[in-house]
Amino acid sequence: MNGLESLYQELMLDHSKNPVGFGLPEGDPAAGEGQSHQLNPVCGDEITLRLGVTDGKIDGLHWEGHGCVVSQASASMLADLVEEDAPSPDELAELIAKFREALRSRGAIPLDAEVFGDAAALSGVSKFSARVKCAMLGWVAAEDALRQATQAE
Amino acid sequence: MHAAPLDVDRIRADFPILGESVDGRPLAYLDSAATSQRPRQVIDAELEFVTRRNAAVHRGAHTLAALATDAFEDARAIVARFVGADEEQLVWTHGATEGLNLIAHSIEDASAQGVERFRLGPGDEIVTTEAEHHANLLPWQWLARRTGATLRHLPVLDDGRLDLDAAAAIIGPRTRLLTFAHVGNVLGIVNPVAELVALAHRHDALVVLDACQSVPHLPVDFPALDVDFAVFSGHKLLGPNAVGGLYGKAELLDALPPFLLGGSMITTVTLETAEFLPAPQRFEAGTQPVSQAVGLAAAAQYLDALDMDAVFAHEAHLGARLLDGLRGLPGIRLLGDADAPRVGLAAFDVEGVHAHDVGQFLDSRGIAVRVGHHCAQPLHRRFGITSTTRASSYVYTTDAEVDRFLEAVAEVRGFFGLGGGAAA
Numbered sequence: 001m002n003g004l005e006s007l008y009q010e011l012m013l014d015h016s017k018n019p020v021g022f023g024l025p026e027g028d029p030a031a032g033e034g035q036s037h038q039l040n041p042v043c044g045d046e047i048t049l050r051l052g053v054t055d056g057k058i059d060g061l062h063w064e065g066h067g068c069v070v071s072q073a074s075a076s077m078l079a080d081l082v083e084e085d086a087p088s089p090d091e092l093a094e095l096i097a098k099f100r101e102a103l104r105s106r107g108a109i110p111l112d113a114e115v116f117g118d119a120a121a122l123s124g125v126s127k128f129s130a131r132v133k134c135a136m137l138g139w140v141a142a143e144d145a146l147r148q149a150t151q152a153e
Numbered sequence: 154m155h156a157a158p159l160d161v162d163r164i165r166a167d168f169p170i171l172g173e174s175v176d177g178r179p180l181a182y183l184d185s186a187a188t189s190q191r192p193r194q195v196i197d198a199e200l201e202f203v204t205r206r207n208a209a210v211h212r213g214a215h216t217l218a219a220l221a222t223d224a225f226e227d228a229r230a231i232v233a234r235f236v237g238a239d240e241e242q243l244v245w246t247h248g249a250t251e252g253l254n255l256i257a258h259s260i261e262d263a264s265a266q267g268v269e270r271f272r273l274g275p276g277d278e279i280v281t282t283e284a285e286h287h288a289n290l291l292p293w294q295w296l297a298r299r300t301g302a303t304l305r306h307l308p309v310l311d312d313g314r315l316d317l318d319a320a321a322a323i324i325g326p327r328t329r330l331l332t333f334a335h336v337g338n339v340l341g342i343v344n345p346v347a348e349l350v351a352l353a354h355r356h357d358a359l360v361v362l363d364a365c366q367s368v369p370h371l372p373v374d375f376p377a378l379d380v381d382f383a384v385f386s387g388h389k390l391l392g393p394n395a396v397g398g399l400y401g402k403a404e405l406l407d408a409l410p411p412f413l414l415g416g417s418m419i420t421t422v423t424l425e426t427a428e429f430l431p432a433p434q435r436f437e438a439g440t441q442p443v444s445q446a447v448g449l450a451a452a453a454q455y456l457d458a459l460d461m462d463a464v465f466a467h468e469a470h471l472g473a474r475l476l477d478g479l480r481g482l483p484g485i486r487l488l489g490d491a492d493a494p495r496v497g498l499a500a501f502d503v504e505g506v507h508a509h510d511v512g513q514f515l516d517s518r519g520i521a522v523r524v525g526h527h528c529a530q531p532l533h534r535r536f537g538i539t540s541t542t543r544a545s546s547y548v549y550t551t552d553a554e555v556d557r558f559l560e561a562v563a564e565v566r567g568f569f570g571l572g573g574g575a576a577a
Contacts, residue, residue: 003176004517004568008510013570043509043525044539066539068507069569134509 006124007131012073015118019072021079024050024064034148036141040133045071049141053149057086063138070122070131075138077119082142084117089150096143103132156463164459165549167192178519181554186338186366186498186545187523188388191452195391198451202444210443211417211434225443228450229433232398235453236364236385237374242406244399244433245441249365250288252384252399253332255412255436256361257292260330261299262410270408271359273300278327280358282307282315283535284337287528289363293332302329309535313340313489320352328358335367335383339529339543340489341472341498343371346378354379359405365389369547370468370496372461375400387445391548392452396445399436406432413438456548464548471497471546471555478559484566488536497546500527503562505571508540514568515542518561520554 029035033052039045045067052060061082063075087095099116102109107127113120125135165171170190173180182190208221226240233243246252263271273279279293283306297304305323308316315333324331331353336343346362353360362383367373369390375383382405387396401409411418411429415438420428429435456464472495479485484504489495503511512524523543526533533539544558 004514007513008568017570043507044530044533045507045509068509070509128513131509131513 003127007128008069009121009124011118011121012069015073015076015080016069019076019079020083021062021076022064024048024062025060029148032149034145034150036144036148038137038141038144040067040071040137042133043068045134045137047071047075047138047141049075049138049145051082051142051145051149053089053146056088058082058089058092058146059086061142063141065138067137068131068134070125070134071137074119074122074125074135075141077117077122078138078142081117081119089146092142092146096139096146099139100136102126103135156460156466159459159463159467159548161467161549161551164192165551167194167455168549169193169196171549175516175519175521181518181520181557183544183546183550183554183558184521184523185369185547185550186341186389186543188394189369189391189547190549191391191393191448192455194455195393195448195451199393199444199448202447206447207444210441221443224447225441228446231450232446232453233400235457236368236383236398236400237376238400239403241431241433242375242400242403244401244406244436245446246384246397246399246436247395247442248388248397249363249384249386252397253288253292253361253363255399256382256384257296258412259409259436261296262412263408264300266410268408268410270405273302273329275301276327277302277329278305278325279303280305280307280324280328280331280353282333283309284313284315284340284529284532285332285334286338286363286365287530289332289334289361290531293330303327306531307333309340309532310491312491312493313337313342314491314493315344315349317345317348320349324349324352324356324358326356328353328356330359330361332361332363334363334365335373336364336370336496336498337489337532338366338498339500339527339532339541341366341495341500341545342489342491343367343494343496346380350379366496366498369456371465376402381405387449387452390449390452391455392449393442393445396442396449398449401432403432406436411435411438415439417441459548465496467548468497468546469495471550471552472499474552474555475499475544475546475559478555479562482559482563484571485562488532488541497550498543499545500541500543502538502541503565506565506569508542510569511542511562511565514565515558515561518557520558520561522558 035050037048047065049063111120208217210222264273362380368385383400418438486502508524
């Protein structure tokens with residue numbers, strides 16, 4: 001696999017074309033929900049993400065945005081992971097921290113598919129330091145939204 | 154007048170970095186509008202200075218200090234001549250951004266002190282364009298806010314040219330200052346300086362020219378263009394980083410108060426007040442980019458030896474090749490598609506593929522381009538997009554590199570699953 005194909009895996013192209021969790025619900029976030037807008041000023045990529053916490057689980061993660069394959073696929077993979085696993089707020093915070101650590105490792109720490117699901121396909125991004133911010137965009141939005149949702153509880 | 158065409162193979166041999174490869178592929182450097190590469194002659198001039206001449210300039214009586222000062226001032230004379238100016242009219246800056254901020258801040262100070270030529274207040278208008286680099290927009294937003302003047306913008310036509318009909322309507326008795334790029338950093342079109350200067354001067358407005366993308370690529374003579382101020386950057390001109398030039402008409406520089414205050418720009422200082430040196434040193438407070446200025450002078454001499462008419466002919470040729478090639482590809486939207494004089498620069502959108510992904514694909518082929526908004530968000534918004542891919546050439550760029558770039562762009566949509574065929 002050459003450098004480019006290790007970055008743009010088929011799974012990423014699929015997610016960017018058919019994103020999971022795309023589309024924000026109408027109206028303002030309710031109590032117990034958090035919403036965050038993140039912008040990458042370098043390329044103008046934007047993601048707005050909303051999530052809620054019900055009975056100690058993340059319940060409903062939705063997002064909208066536009067940008068490159070990496071940023072859009074990464075947000076979609078996060079939404080997919082949350083939908084499948086319904087993690088607790090602490091578990092999600094830990095996933096985000098581990099994801100960040102792996103992406104900043106310049107390829108030293110791979111993402112485990114058992115833990116990260118489709119998002120494990122983003123391992124290759126960590127070797128492209130200029131693209132780490134793209135992959136983090138949705139996850140940073142989730143981190144911020146989670147902080148708001150749990151503060152509001 | 155036809156200058157001899159550039160001998161690009163010979164030129165390339167002067168640029169060590171062009172021998173680099175990217176992941177095993179030869180580098181095709183098509184990002185010179187962001188920063189240009191440096192020939193051996195520039196690297197050697199800077200190395201020679203720091204190796205044998207380095208000392209503080211304009212202070213100290215020792216031999217080395219005198220040699221350093223001579224080198225610094227000789228460099229000023231060479232660079233000034235390169236843009237048609239006298240040395241007293243060329244202020245060293247750390248780059249065009251600093252130059253534009255200097256003009257805006259000094260005008261604000263002069264206006265506050267009641268200097269009539271620079272007076273700005275409510276009812277007065279500062280005019281810029283929709284196409285400016287943020288460096289030629291934000292200082293004027295600041296100046297308008299500080300003085301109560303109104304900031305207005307000349308519109309850009311769909312084909313990328315400035316709307317001169319609108320300009321004739323906007324530039325009027327209220328206009329106190331007009332500022333625009335000589336060559337747009339996204340559109341690559343050479344703007345009609347003479348027409349715009351005539352419109353502004355008819356109403357006694359000052360003209361500021363952002364010449365960052367023109368001085369490197371075409372013959373430029375600021376006094377002949379009759380602009381009041383102009384700025385350019387060394388690093389886009391085969392020169393080092395962190396050095397640039399600010400040109401001003403002598404009587405305007407003499408009437409303008411300093412921006413940065415400190416050492417090396419004064420005559421007498423008391424605890425309460427200070428008197429300043431004449432231009433250009435009045436505007437050169439603190440440590441100056443001395444070795445960089447020496448390197449920039451070497452760059453100006455290098456370009457002089459190539460002949461700027463030949464450089465522009467080369468740029469125009471590559472610009473046409475880029476444009477013709479991109480126009481022939483499906484799913485490509487060019488920004489600034491006008492048949493107007495232009496340098497070797499093209500910014501474009503690939504339908505369905507984000508510019509960052511386009512740039513990544515090209516990088517995998519060894520082709521270096523710029524992606525993003527190129528510090529011109531309002532211009533991208535005007536065309537309804539957030540980012541583009543930009544290819545830009547210089548004296549060392551070959552036809553073969555442009556063709557390699559075009560072949561790679563043709564494959565982008567296919568790689569991202571959009572099919573390389575007809576536009577969707």
